[in-house]
Amino acid sequence: MLVTDENRALVLTALYNAATPSGPWVQEHDFKPMTIEEAERLLENYKTQDYFDYVNRRPLKVLLGRKGESVIVDFRLYDRDNGPGAGYAACKGLEVD
Numbered sequence: 669m670l671v672t673d674e675n676r677a678l679v680l681t682a683l684y685n686a687a688t689p690s691g692p693w694v695q696e697h698d699f700k701p702m703t704i705e706e707a708e709r710l711l712e713n714y715k716t717q718d719y720f721d722y723v724n725r726r727p728l729k730v731l732l733g734r735k736g737e738s739v740i741v742d743f744r745l746y747d748r749d750n751g752p753g754a755g756y757a758a759c760k761g762l763e764v765d
């Protein structure tokens with residue numbers, strides 16, 4: 669799947685909301701869904717970051733690229749932690765032409 673500036677926040681939101689929280693601390697955290705606005709702020713605040721490992725205790729493990737870059741996202745590590753085909757299923761319909 670191609671990630672560009674056009675769909676980067678949508679992809680981050682979809683992957684975050686579909687990810688399964690993990691770790692010994694999961695019972696201590698309120699897991700609210702991420703909004704598009706929150707994803708945009710996160711991407712803006714981490715301008716130099718293009719790889720998202722864990723976000724609020726949810727394993728993403730995806731390279732989404734930086735602003736101005738287009739990347740093909742590799743869902744293998746996301747799927748390893750969230751189930752086979754989870755990355756594609758979360759992002760289905762978010763492709764750009």
